[in-house]
Amino acid sequence: MENLKTSKALKIISYILIPILVAIIGLSIFHLAFLNEYGSVKEKRYEETEMFASDYLYFIMDQISLCYQEENNYDSYFMIVEDNNGNRYKYSNHNYGYSMHNGIGAYIDYIIIDKSTNEIYTNIRTNDYQKEIENIKSLGNFWNYIDGNIDTDINYINQDNIIYNSVYQYASSDDEGTYIVNKNISGYDIYSRYNESKVNQLTNFQLAKQMYNFALNNQQLPIYLLPISTIILLVISIYLLWSIGHEKGKDGISLSSIDNIPYEILLIFAFLFITIFLTILIQVLNFANYILLIFGCVLYVFCYLICAIVGVTTIKRIKAKRFFKSFLLYSIWKWIKNKCKNIEKVIETKIDNKKIFWYYWGYVLISIILAGFFYTGFAIIALIVFWIWIYYKIKQYIKKQEDIKEALKNIYNGKNNVHVNEEELQGILKEMAIYVNDISGGFSNAIEESLKSERLKTELITNVSHDIKTPLTSIINYVDLLKKENIENEKVKEYIDILDKKSQRLKKLTEDLVEASKASSGNVKLNIEEINIKELINQTIGEFKDKFEEKGLTIETTMPEQELVIKADNRYIYRIIENLFSNITKYAQENSRVYIDIEKNKESKVKISIKNISKEKLNISSDELMQRFVRGDKSRYTEGSGLGLSIAKSLTELQKGKFDIKIDGDLFRVDMEW
Amino acid sequence: MYNILVVDDDKEIVGAIEIYLKKEGYNIIKAYNGNEAIQKIKENEDNIHLIILDIMMPEKDGLETLEEIRKTNGVPVILLSAKSEDYDKIGGLNLGADDYITKPFNPLELIARVNSSIRRYVKLGAIENKDDEKLYQTGDLIINDDTKKVIVDGKEVKLTGTEFNILKFLLQNKGKVYSIPEIYENVWKEEGFGAENIIAVHIRHIREKIEINPKEPKYLKVIWGVGYKIEEI
Numbered sequence: 001m002e003n004l005k006t007s008k009a010l011k012i013i014s015y016i017l018i019p020i021l022v023a024i025i026g027l028s029i030f031h032l033a034f035l036n037e038y039g040s041v042k043e044k045r046y047e048e049t050e051m052f053a054s055d056y057l058y059f060i061m062d063q064i065s066l067c068y069q070e071e072n073n074y075d076s077y078f079m080i081v082e083d084n085n086g087n088r089y090k091y092s093n094h095n096y097g098y099s100m101h102n103g104i105g106a107y108i109d110y111i112i113i114d115k116s117t118n119e120i121y122t123n124i125r126t127n128d129y130q131k132e133i134e135n136i137k138s139l140g141n142f143w144n145y146i147d148g149n150i151d152t153d154i155n156y157i158n159q160d161n162i163i164y165n166s167v168y169q170y171a172s173s174d175d176e177g178t179y180i181v182n183k184n185i186s187g188y189d190i191y192s193r194y195n196e197s198k199v200n201q202l203t204n205f206q207l208a209k210q211m212y213n214f215a216l217n218n219q220q221l222p223i224y225l226l227p228i229s230t231i232i233l234l235v236i237s238i239y240l241l242w243s244i245g246h247e248k249g250k251d252g253i254s255l256s257s258i259d260n261i262p263y264e265i266l267l268i269f270a271f272l273f274i275t276i277f278l279t280i281l282i283q284v285l286n287f288a289n290y291i292l293l294i295f296g297c298v299l300y301v302f303c304y305l306i307c308a309i310v311g312v313t314t315i316k317r318i319k320a321k322r323f324f325k326s327f328l329l330y331s332i333w334k335w336i337k338n339k340c341k342n343i344e345k346v347i348e349t350k351i352d353n354k355k356i357f358w359y360y361w362g363y364v365l366i367s368i369i370l371a372g373f374f375y376t377g378f379a380i381i382a383l384i385v386f387w388i389w390i391y392y393k394i395k396q397y398i399k400k401q402e403d404i405k406e407a408l409k410n411i412y413n414g415k416n417n418v419h420v421n422e423e424e425l426q427g428i429l430k431e432m433a434i435y436v437n438d439i440s441g442g443f444s445n446a447i448e449e450s451l452k453s454e455r456l457k458t459e460l461i462t463n464v465s466h467d468i469k470t471p472l473t474s475i476i477n478y479v480d481l482l483k484k485e486n487i488e489n490e491k492v493k494e495y496i497d498i499l500d501k502k503s504q505r506l507k508k509l510t511e512d513l514v515e516a517s518k519a520s521s522g523n524v525k526l527n528i529e530e531i532n533i534k535e536l537i538n539q540t541i542g543e544f545k546d547k548f549e550e551k552g553l554t555i556e557t558t559m560p561e562q563e564l565v566i567k568a569d570n571r572y573i574y575r576i577i578e579n580l581f582s583n584i585t586k587y588a589q590e591n592s593r594v595y596i597d598i599e600k601n602k603e604s605k606v607k608i609s610i611k612n613i614s615k616e617k618l619n620i621s622s623d624e625l626m627q628r629f630v631r632g633d634k635s636r637y638t639e640g641s642g643l644g645l646s647i648a649k650s651l652t653e654l655q656k657g658k659f660d661i662k663i664d665g666d667l668f669r670v671d672m673e674w
Numbered sequence: 675m676y677n678i679l680v681v682d683d684d685k686e687i688v689g690a691i692e693i694y695l696k697k698e699g700y701n702i703i704k705a706y707n708g709n710e711a712i713q714k715i716k717e718n719e720d721n722i723h724l725i726i727l728d729i730m731m732p733e734k735d736g737l738e739t740l741e742e743i744r745k746t747n748g749v750p751v752i753l754l755s756a757k758s759e760d761y762d763k764i765g766g767l768n769l770g771a772d773d774y775i776t777k778p779f780n781p782l783e784l785i786a787r788v789n790s791s792i793r794r795y796v797k798l799g800a801i802e803n804k805d806d807e808k809l810y811q812t813g814d815l816i817i818n819d820d821t822k823k824v825i826v827d828g829k830e831v832k833l834t835g836t837e838f839n840i841l842k843f844l845l846q847n848k849g850k851v852y853s854i855p856e857i858y859e860n861v862w863k864e865e866g867f868g869a870e871n872i873i874a875v876h877i878r879h880i881r882e883k884i885e886i887n888p889k890e891p892k893y894l895k896v897i898w899g900v901g902y903k904i905e906e907i
Contacts, residue, residue, distance in 0.1 A: 466730065469756035470684055473778035477690035480781055507778050511758070531899030534870075535853050539898060542874015555871075574898035 006248040014236045019304040021233040028222035028229070034215050035222075044216075046209045047141075047154065047194065055104040055205075056143065056154075056194065062105075064188055066092070067112055067121045084127045089120035103205040109136065110192040136191045145190040154194065245316040253320040259313050262328035270310045277303045360394060400429055407436050417444055454521035461517045465510045472510070475503045512643040515575075519650035526569045526655065533564045533598060533606055533674075536573060541596075544581045552591035553584065553612075559598045564606045566674040568655040576651050576659075579644040580610055580670055588612040589666070601673075608672045618668065622661035676792055677721050679703045681711040681739070682728035682754065687777075691726060694781050695788060708734030712742055715749075722749055724792055726784075729755035729766065737769055744770040750791040754779070786886040790814070790827040810845040813907030815884060815893045817842055826884045826893075836861075837880045840873070841904075844894065849906035851897055877902055 004010065046052055066077050070090065078090035089111075111122040111133055126132045136142050137151075144151040245253035258266075281299045317323040324330055364387055371383050403420060410418045418440040420433040479499045487493055518524050541548075541555055548555060566573075584594055595611040618625075626645050645661065648670075652659035658673040678700045682688045685706065692702045703718065705711040708731060715722060725743070729736035740751055750772040755762065758776040766774050773787050794814055808819035814827045822838055824831045833841065839861045844852065852860070854873045877896075881888040895905050 466756040469777045470687070470730075473756075474684065474686040474690060476778045477687070477694075477781060481690065481693060514758075532853065533899060535901060536899035538854055538870035539874045539896060541871040542876075542878050545871060545875045545878075570898040570900065 005243045005246045007243075008248075011240070011243065014240055015308060017236055018233065018308070019301060021229045021236070022304070023300070024225055024229045025233065028226040031215055031222040032226070035219055046212045049212070051208075051212075052104070053154075056108065059105045059108055060110065060143075060190060060192060063110060063112060063121070064190075067114060067119075067188070070121070071114065071117065071119070078121060081125070083129055085130070087120070087129065089122055089129050091122055091125060093123055093125075106199045107195055107205060108192055109195050109198070110190065111136070112191075113189040115187050115189060133191050136193045139193055139195075141195070142191070142193040144192065145188070147189065148186050240312075241315060244312055245319050253316055255316060255320060258309065259316050259320075259326070261313075262331070263314075263317070263323070263326045264328050266310060266313065270306045273306050274303050277306075357394070360390065363390070397429075400425055404429065404432050404436055407433075407440070411436070411440055411443060416447060451521070454517075455523060458514075458517040458521045458523045462514050465514050468506075468510050472503065472506055475499075476507065479503055509643075512647065516643040516647045516650070519647050519654060522654055524572070524651075524654060526572070528567055528569055528655070530565050531568055531570045531573060533566050533573075533608065534559050536570065537577065537596060537598065537608070540574060540577045540581060543578070544585065547585045548581075548594070551585060551588065553588055554593045555596060556593050557596045557598075560600060562600070564598060564600060566606050566657075568657070568674060572651045572655060576648040576672070579648045583644050584610070584612050587615055587668075589615045606674050609669060611667060611669045614666045614668045618663050618666065620663075622663050625661055625663070626659075675699070675701050676723040676796070677701045677703055677718065678788065678792075679705060679711060679714055679718075679722050679725045681705045681708070681725065681731070681736070683707055683731045684728070687728075687754075690781075691784065694785055698785055698789065700788070700792075707731055708736065708739035708742075711739055715743065715747065723795055724788060725749055725751045726788070727751055727753055727771075729753055729757060729762075737766065740766070740769050740771060750795050752787060752791060783887055790886060793828045810842065810848075812845060812848050812893060812904055815845070815904075815907075817845055824884065831883050833880065833883060837876055837883075840876055841880050841884075841894070844902060844904040848904040851901045851903040853901035856901065 070078055078092045080088055081091045082088050109122075109124050109132075111120060111124065111129060113120050120129060122129060122132075124132055137144065141154060142152060143154055245255075247254040277299045281296055281303075314323070317326050367383055367387070371379055407418045407420045418436070420436050422430055422433040422437065425433050479496060482496050483500065487496070537557070537559075541557070545555075588594060589612075592613045595609075597607075597609045597611075599607050601607050626649050649659040652672055655674070658671070660671045662669040662671065678695055680688050680691050680695075680702055681704075682691075683706055688704050688706070692704065695702055703714055703722065705714045711725070711727070715725075727736045727740060731739075736753060736755070740753070743749070743751065751770070752773040752775055753766040753771045754775050754777060755766070756777040763774045772791055775784060775787060810817050810819065816825045817823065817838070818825075819842060824833050824838065824841065840857060843857065843861050854870045857873055857877075858864075858870075877894065878888065881891050881894050881896075884893055885891045893905055893907075895903050897903065
């Protein structure tokens, strides 16, 4: 396939075949049309055709017109000759008749007698014209017109209407001529005969006769030739359309220098040459002989070559997707566009944003005044288009500024990875964009750095906690063993108790520390799924019920009937609620009520609020409470690590929730939202 | 007399474990690093019934030691580690450990787990299965619907009637998760309003009775925000 596509030989053969095929198709169509007109009577001789008759009569009429002109001294074609009997007649062997009427004149002998003047016009050089007149009839193939009667043995011309038709047709070229010729044809006696052997050289007439005979003898030819050559031409055309531009060893479309000539220029030259060639060709066809025919063929080939060059380059250009680009107009358009761009750049760098509309309206005003001076319709339209264009450009400019402003706003709001596309901008705007991007990049880097250091901190804390846990295990175990020893000394017992409590607290502290650092650095793998929050709260209450009852705490829950589903990691949601409940068991006023309210708010978010009364006075802000290691004043000295709220807040935010603490006197309230 | 190999580079921890387990009547073999542990196993051949293995040890760590042990020996291994992350536990269990205890550990929990592992290993307490008795089982948790007895790791556990019914229902449908209202409907055969956290309390009580560590249950799992299920073992 690829070989077929790149084969040079195949292409050359195709190029050679095309003109031949076109010629065959053209001639075949001509042949068919001819047969359609003349092919009805088979084996009819050329001399019996209407064509022949018409040519014959035209020629005769021509001669009469010449005679007429001679008589009226319009022009002179004839020379006066005297025969042996002393009779004078007018002789002419001019070539006029060779080209006109298919050149039939060369084969016709005539003697025309003007009855009013008895002048004799002839193209026969003879010693006795009287004898010639008699001879004409006896030699055969004659056509005589004597005293208004036709006497002929040429079958087809023996019809009056043809004569008058012909006369009329001939005369119709000139209004005056119609009258004269019509009037005068009856004033002439015509003796003429068709003499085939008169001329030996090839004439148009001979050519026409040969073509006629060929056409008659080969009536089947075009019926085969036309479809076959059409199909071959089609196949070749498709092949060329497909393969043109592909060369061996080269990818894509190979272009030559012709393909770079602007397309319109190529077309103009091609049109010019073809017009010249065709004009010559048509002229040549009027003078038919073999040499001229060869010359015509050469011209035809030239025309074809031009068409082929234009065609090939057109296909190549379309294939290489540069058809429109190869137009001169396109280059001009591009040049203008570039110039406009440059002007735009200058405008964008120089003009101050605030004044830009003043400039605009000033420009509109001046242009209106100028348009008033040079008023034309086109100028007005051009101006309006130009105004709209400039207005649009200014809008665009301001839009770009808005983009930069938007980016700055995003940075201000703490958004990450803000970026303005600098490439589309010029001048001041570009500089601004670059600075904005720099600042944004700096922010992103800082955030990344802090995330990284948080991660490192978490790792450090995790490792340290592992190291703490090993000795802690021994401490806890041996304190436990000590407790089980039989000790009488009450003080020692008390000391062991303190050791027990503190070692347990240390244990909790190390565990919470790891969790807090992970939660706050986001170093937690979340497994988000749908959670029924009502179920979860009930489950958690179940876990803590005994502990609440120990402290005399009553739980009051308010939940809607409907199912409330949030998307979160259920283990971490449990950890949050667990931390909060654990805090309540530690810090809530004993024998009080704890309120747990769950509802779906207007934004269809699930809101959980937990309220309780603090045992101790809460002389601390809610923000401080949520910070790590900070607890409400005296509670510092009780159990727990002080990390519970911080972990709860971090975990809530990691799961895209909101966590808020409100303190109102002794009322401690946690609001969560998902 | 069952022999327990305790491996930890911290001698004091090994000492404390020895004290606890000796009280329970076990014979303790001590080792202070991985290589020593492997040597001790070779010396005692098949006479070791349980290994308590620390993970973070110098030279050969606990996991490497475990891998080597598992090439030749199926003895139960309890991993002991300060690493408390889920993936540490899963990694250890996947290597062939039978249990995982985090440091610092509760001595009672350690004892309970050791007892459980030993019982399971020596098939002690495997109850006879009479055909006509209605038994439900998962792992070493068995309940007998005829005698209303609950046996965990071969030991009988006393449950209240309600607790027994809940456990029976979950065990009958082991592997499936039930929410509190579903449990209520299925056990009480009526719709329950306001009884939600009572069920939760019952389930915690069941867990406290049948699980060694109720916060990390083996049989009665809590899926927060979804419900409860009995693990299919």
